Amino acid sequence: xxxxxxxxxxxxxxxxxxxxxxxxxxxxxxxxxxxxxxxxxxxxxxxxxxxxxxxxxxxxxxxxxxxxxxxxxxxxxxxxxxxxxxxxxxxxxxxxxxxxxxxxxxxxxxxxxxxxxxxxxxxxxxxxxxxxxxxxxxxxxxxxxxxxxxxxxxxxxxxxxxxxxxxxxxxxxxxxxxxxxxxxxxxxxxxxxxxxxxxxxxxxxxxxxxxxxxxxxxxxxxxxxxxxxxxxxxxxxxxxxxxxxxxxxxxxxxxxxxxxxxxxxxxxxxxxxxxxxxxxxxxxxxxxxxxxxxxxxxxxxxxxxxxxxxx
Amino acid sequence: xxxxxxxxxxxxxxxxxxxxxxxxxxxxxxxxxxxxxxxxxxxxxxxxxxxxxxxxxxxxxxxxxxxxxxxxxxxxxxxxxxxxxxxxxxxxxxxxxxxxxxxxxxxxxxxxxxxxxxxxxxxxxxxxxxxxxxxxxxxxxxxxxxxxxxxxxxxxxxxxxxxxxxxxxxxxxxxxxxxxxxxxxxxxxxxxxxxxxxxxxxxxxxxxxxxxxxxxxxxxxxxxxxxxxxxxxxxxxxxxxxxxxxxxxxxxxxxxxxxxxxxxxxxxxxxxxxxxxxxxxxxxxxxx
Numbered sequence: 001x002x003x004x005x006x007x008x009x010x011x012x013x014x015x016x017x018x019x020x021x022x023x024x025x026x027x028x029x030x031x032x033x034x035x036x037x038x039x040x041x042x043x044x045x046x047x048x049x050x051x052x053x054x055x056x057x058x059x060x061x062x063x064x065x066x067x068x069x070x071x072x073x074x075x076x077x078x079x080x081x082x083x084x085x086x087x088x089x090x091x092x093x094x095x096x097x098x099x100x101x102x103x104x105x106x107x108x109x110x111x112x113x114x115x116x117x118x119x120x121x122x123x124x125x126x127x128x129x130x131x132x133x134x135x136x137x138x139x140x141x142x143x144x145x146x147x148x149x150x151x152x153x154x155x156x157x158x159x160x161x162x163x164x165x166x167x168x169x170x171x172x173x174x175x176x177x178x179x180x181x182x183x184x185x186x187x188x189x190x191x192x193x194x195x196x197x198x199x200x201x202x203x204x205x206x207x208x209x210x211x212x213x214x215x216x217x218x219x220x221x222x223x224x225x226x227x228x229x230x231x232x233x234x235x236x237x238x239x240x241x242x243x244x245x246x247x248x249x250x251x252x253x254x255x256x257x258x259x260x261x262x263x264x265x266x267x268x269x270x271x272x273x274x275x276x277x278x279x280x281x282x283x284x285x286x287x288x289x290x291x292x293x294x295x296x297x298x299x300x301x302x303x304x305x306x307x308x309x310x311x
Numbered sequence: 312x313x314x315x316x317x318x319x320x321x322x323x324x325x326x327x328x329x330x331x332x333x334x335x336x337x338x339x340x341x342x343x344x345x346x347x348x349x350x351x352x353x354x355x356x357x358x359x360x361x362x363x364x365x366x367x368x369x370x371x372x373x374x375x376x377x378x379x380x381x382x383x384x385x386x387x388x389x390x391x392x393x394x395x396x397x398x399x400x401x402x403x404x405x406x407x408x409x410x411x412x413x414x415x416x417x418x419x420x421x422x423x424x425x426x427x428x429x430x431x432x433x434x435x436x437x438x439x440x441x442x443x444x445x446x447x448x449x450x451x452x453x454x455x456x457x458x459x460x461x462x463x464x465x466x467x468x469x470x471x472x473x474x475x476x477x478x479x480x481x482x483x484x485x486x487x488x489x490x491x492x493x494x495x496x497x498x499x500x501x502x503x504x505x506x507x508x509x510x511x512x513x514x515x516x517x518x519x520x521x522x523x524x525x526x527x528x529x530x531x532x533x534x535x536x537x538x539x540x541x542x543x544x545x546x547x548x549x550x551x552x553x554x555x556x557x558x559x560x561x562x563x564x565x566x567x568x569x570x571x572x573x574x575x576x577x578x579x580x581x582x583x584x585x586x587x588x589x590x591x592x593x594x595x596x597x598x599x
Contacts, residue, residue, distance in 0.1 A: 027452070143554075
């Protein structure tokens, strides 16, 4: 197990290096010199030279790249151009608000989707199944922005069921502010997930062991919950783990609409301010989470499926 | 007697099955209507005057005239014309980004799967890396660095959306390269290029079509988000720009600009969703 973990971890190094390389090429080679933008139109040549020196832009590219790699390893991405804050602090501060929004959203989406998935797989081919699939496709096709804007307008503004926007770090008040974003997030993703889980579950219901379970007299709910669900765990887990980085990034549009100071909000502010170092750091940070998520999937495979061995 | 056992090719078989699927045909029709609207707008035949004032500001939808059927915006411009102009933008983003990404995905996937070894390692490393950066972050980064606007968006979408096709193609080429018909072609002296293009490609090309509908839809969705964030279309209406403008109008009871842009987007995405499923069912031999 330990050797397996270490080997897997070493295996991610080329990918992490690749991510660093792509982000570096984008921002330090393709992108223009940010110093002109930072100093405004009336900067003197001297000021520009000084700032370039301060930010290390006067060094050769390979040294800049090494510097960037060092930043990634030490998790110290320097300061934001716009807020002058330490970027690593910004990221760490943003994680909890993002998770407050996304963990419940993730939990409810999965619970609801798997349950509906099991139910429609049980009723496959009948009207309930067909209707659900149609509803899912409709739900998937509504633009995310429409969900957000219309829910915010009707549920929060018109009917006053939720606060329109805002955030309070105190417990349990913060739950009041994230309730509507959670609801929207579930609405947005449930369509896709139900369809995905339905297919995954249906693939299992045709298997021989299901027939055996029925033949030995197990009730349908038991067959589904005990045998089918267990065996469809691999695709379900894959889908779940793949969504982990998005969990931290938060439904970033939601964060910006509802004024939740999470990572998504930070990213959108950085976009509006052309705050390159923050976007650079966020890209790397999110990618690291994604790579970690992939690693976790591989490990969970070995836990749920004994046929996958530590090789 | 021989006529009864006439062979059917994958394509004619798929076409026959698609024609039986009424819903898929309707969806294809919807997409054709959008494409036509986009083409006509491209050549300035309709909605060329989206910038002209057609009435008072924030006039609600009225059915007396074509240009106010979706109401007017803050400058009294026709929301309907803006939606059509947005259609042009959405369709062109879908088309251009597909034209960039499909050849990349096809070529890299084919090379990796066919040649294997270090070529495969290199290409797999490359697309694993690209897919490790969450899509929206990479799109934001590329458009920001390239200086926003349509060209940046075409490039960003083209450069990021080939990974799925490359993965599929690689898998298919690995499967096909050792099949008897390819080995036979090799023993008859077929070159690598001839084996890739003349022998294997026709047997896997249906995956390109399946991929295309997903790709197109993804590009349309991404355009709306990017334009909404101010990274996409500049200085002209697109669905994303309209939604961005409309987000503050809603509180004043002006719902038509938002409704126009989102429903235009809804129907085309719905059509692509359903058509994509139908294409997969009709073309993927595994699902038969």
